[in-house]
Structures are given as structure tokens and as C-alpha cells.
Amino acid sequence: MYFVTHLAVGALLGRWSRLPVPWVVAGTALPDVVDKPLAMLGVVDLYHTVGHTALLAPLAVVAALLSSAGRALAVGWASHLFLDAFHIVLNGRYGDALFLGWPVVVPPDPLALPPGAFFFYYLWSPSFFLECAFWTGLGVVLLRNARADRPSGETRD
Template structure:
């Protein structure tokens, strides 16, 4: 899934459920911020491993399980919602794009196998080169991604999040200027 879409979903969930948007954003971003560098460095043969799996989710839940205050509990909940949204969004995207086996493999890592689209040939023209480290610089990946079943949905989610964020800022500015005029 497109990284900005993960952020958009984190924002929307935080705003909708009145959770800390920043903690939701961090939870939504962290799986890619952990796994992509590990894959690029060759630590794991794939780009969705430990932090994209149920094993990673269990580790995160264990870390945040012992709350010491209401504030930490609230932050933990928002972070967990963001993290779960990341896994769910990637699962949905892979399934919509006809790669359900990859989606299941991702969640079941390390018990199940998850391959690397940069080297397994599942994305035509997308090869493991320096340019493919940044997906939008790889011509094969870009054309595959823009024509995928999930791309219109991802674009819509990003546009909705952007529109809601701008509307919120506009309301806040009006509120501040209204108070200043009193």
C-alpha cells in the first residue's frame, strides 16, 4: 500500500474515534519504517515481515500492555489502532490486487512464507535495483501500481483525509478569529 494512504487511514481513525492523531499516525507508519529498511539491508528476504505480521503485533501489544497511567493507556490504544490499520490496509490491498496468498503469508510470518515482489517476479518489470528501493522510481512498479484494483480506493482515502484535515483547520481558524473579535 502507498505510504501516504497508511497515514491517511491513521489520521481518519484518530479523528473519527477521538484518539490521539499523532499516536495513530505513528502506529500506522511504523510497520513500513521498520520492515522496509530491514528488507533493503538484506536482514530479511522480504519487505513485509516482522512488523507486518501477527508476531510483530503480539510483540507491540506486549510492550504496551502494562499501562502506568490513563494517558499512556490512551496513547497505547491510538498506537495500536494505527498499527492494526496498517496491517488491515495492506491485507486489503494485497487481496484486491489478487495476491491473497501474499496477504496471508505476510500476517503469518515467520510461519508462512512471504515473498519479495522486487525479486520474485510478481510485479512485472520491477527488479531489485537501487531505483526500486523507492518504488515510484521503478517504471514497472509504477505502471503496475497505478493500474491496480486498489489504487483508486487508496487515492480516494487520501483525498478524503486531506479534505477533512483542511476543513478542520478552517474551522479552527474561524474559531480563533471569532474569539479574538469578541
């Protein structure tokens, strides 16, 4: 799933849940902000490792218990992991969802593509079309809201 989609989902999730939106968005960014640089620098071999492991769930629970910001961060992080696993399974790469158990388990044949190469791999996949539908729906909702917010006598220039 594209990074910007995670951020948009985080913003929507924050508004819907009434959690602090910036913290939910930060939580959705966290896995990629941690893992992508580590892989690009060669510290790890995969792009789903430290930040994407569900084994950090106990830390997320502790953060959630400490404050509303911690709760929002944990919700954003969990949504990122869920959406990545969902899109991997939707694209038929079931074994790659084992990234959730890293480092205890590692996908047997991970994709391991850098972000640029992943873009071209991802085009035309089932998840790509689901993301296109998400952005189209979001665009329609935003346009409708913008029109509804315009005073009735206001016209376009």
C-alpha cells in the same frame, strides 16, 4: 498501499477514535519504518516481515493495556496491517497476505519489489483506484470544511 495513505488513515482514525493522533499516526508508520530499511539493507528478503507480522499482536495488546499512547500505537499498527492485507487481496494476490504470519509462513511467490519499483507495479491496480477515491474524498471533505470555516463576509483575493 502507499505510506502517506497509511499516515492519513492514521490521522483520521485517531480523530475519530479520540486517541492521541500522533501516536496513531506513529503506529501506522511503524511497520514500514521497520521493514523497508531491513529489506533495503538486505537483512531480510521481503518488505513485509518483522513489522508486518500479526504474530506481534500479543505485544500490541500489552501496549494497549499500558496507556492511551500504547492503545493508539496498537490501533495504528493494526490498521496498517489490515490495509496492507486488504489491498493485497483486492489486487488478487491472495497468497501474499500470508505476510501476516511471517516468519512461521511466507508467501509462496512474494512480490518483493523495492518501494520505487512497487510504485510502477501498483499504478492502475484496483487498490490504486481505491486509494485515488480515498484521496479525492478526503480532499472534498477538507475543502468543504475550509469553506465552512471561512467567515461569511470573507472573499478570495
